[in-house]
Amino acid sequence: MTATPGTSGTQPYSSPSAGRCAAVRDVLTLVSLPVLAAAGLSAAFAGGGTRRWFGGRAESQRAEAQSAKDAAAAAFYELDTAQRDLRISIETITAVDDSPAARRAVSDFEALGRRIDEVSQRYIQAVDAHDLDRDDLEASAAARARTELGAAKDELVRVKGELDRFGSSLGPLLGTAETRLARLAPAVERARQSLLAASNALDAARESGLGADELAARLAALGPELTRLNQGAGQHGVAATLERAERVQREAGAIRAVAERLPEQAAEIDHRLVSLRTRAQALTTRAGQVEPVLSELRRRFAVACWQDLQQVPALAGENVRQAELKLAEAGAARDAQRWADATALLSTVRALLNATDEAVSAAGDRLRRLNAVQKDPQAEIERTRFAIRDAQRLAMTGRTTPDPRHARPLDDAVARLERAVGTLEGRHPDYWRFLTETDAVRQTVAQVVSRIREDRGGPGH
Incomplete structure (x- = not known):
């Protein structure tokens, strides 16, 4: 609301025009009117008044026009206050929200501001156009003043309604903004x-x-x-x-x-350094025992039983050597407090030692299994046949004929086992190939059992 009497155009809200200020003061002076009126009557009866007293129609019209002016001033003040309050809400929203909805609210508020300026200008012009305190105010002039001021008030009230509805629509945006500010x-x-x-x-x-x-x-x-x-x-x-x-x-x-x-991490790295050094030393000792195992394998079994283990001693020695180098680097990283580097190096050491452990263990396990099957191959055969028969019984449970999806791989397993048994004939049997085949047969049988149970809805079948 920026319009002023006798001017066109607008000014920023923070610098209200003299006309608006005068209009607002009209509202504030309403409170003192009864006192002033009483003082005027007293002076008139005392003969000291300066304004002539007219009765009849003109004075009645003057009172009605003044009433219209007071109502318009009150409407103007209410609109001014509402706009001021709503501007605070808009500023709250724009302080935290740059969304399309917030920008649209600002644009709508500016459009309403221009509308308010227009009706305010017409109100102020109506106020400036009529001097209701003139001694010679005619009834017709008072009637025109009442009509124009009433129309101005109606416009102010309508725009105030638009402003109130707009303010209500800002509820969600304002709530979000206030929450973010909080x-x-x-x-x-x-x-x-x-x-x-x-x-x-x-x-x-x-x-x-x-x-x-x-x-x-x-x-x-x-x-x-x-x-x-x-x-x-x-x-x-x-x-x-x-x-x-x-x-x-x-x-x-x-x-x-x-x-x-950090203190806990440092202690953990220190512990791992000690533990891995001890393990590397132990593996060095174990790696030295691989060669005698290989010697026995070479002496007692066919080449196919041990040929893949030939590189174990060299591999174990190289792995342990690499692990010790990495341990030294990890110790230096720990001393320099490069914790990430130390942790990564220790993980590499552990992987090297794990691989070495598996390779060294493989040689001993190979000799143990070959000794067992050479002494009693029938135990391995019966173990595998039992697994096949158990799977066949499960496949026939609740059926008169087996499901081909289950029967076929089990029949193949029987045939494969018989072929594996055949490899034991001869002067130098390939016991390792025999063990590899029986392991594979049992794995196939286990897969068939798992499928049967899945098809029947659970492990209990």
Whole structure:
């Protein structure tokens, strides 16, 4: 509402025109009218008044026009107050929301503002056009004043209704904006507290003899962010400040968690270094025992039974050597407090030692199994036949004929077992091939059993 008497155009809301101020003052002076009227009557009876007193139609019209003027002034004041209050809501929304809906609300409010300026201008012109205090005010002039002021009031009331409806439509946007504003101060405070906690945790780690230089650099990088938080949302915007506060809190929390775990991590790495060194030494001893095992395999069994194990001693020695080199590097990384590097190197050492352990164990296991099957091959045969017969009984449970999907692979397993038994004939049987075949047959049978149970709805069948 910016129109002024005798002018055209608008001014910013924060600098209301002299005409509007005069109109608002008209409302405020309503309170003093009875007192002034009483004073006027007293003066008239005393003979000291300066205005002539007219009775009849003219004075009645004057009173009606004044009443219309007072009603219009009240409507103008209500519209002005409503617009002022609604502007605060719009500013609240725009402070935190840049969505299309928020931008549309601003545009609609500006359009309403132009409409308010128009009706306010007509109201002020109507007020300026009629001097209801003139001594010679005619009844017709008073009637025109009443009509024009009544029309101005009606326009002001209509626009006030539009403004009220628009204000009601802002409910969701305003609620969201107020919620975000309410989150702002706590979010900034949480970020500050998280930074403080991270700094304290870092100090504690350093007091225990840990450098934590990487964490210190990460914490220092958050310094400019704290400065921006302290500068406030007025400079950087509510949305950006909220996002920054949450990001700082997350990063500071991560730094704190790592700093608090540093002593435990250092102790864990120290323990792993000792444990893996001991294991490497033990594997060195075990690797030295592989050659005698291979010698016995070569002496007693066919080449196919041990040929794939020929490289085990060399592989074990190389793996242990590599593991010891990596252990030395891991120790240096731990001393330099490069925790990630130390952890990665220790994982490599463990993988090397696991591979070595498997290879060394394979030689001993091979000799043990070959000894057992050479002594009593029938035990391996019966073990495999039992697995096949058990699967065949399961396949026939509740049926007169087996399902071909189950019967065919079981029949193939029987045939495969018979072929494996045939390889035991001759002067130098390939016992390892025999064991490999029986293992494969049992695996096939186990798969058939699993399918049967799945088809029948569970393991109980």
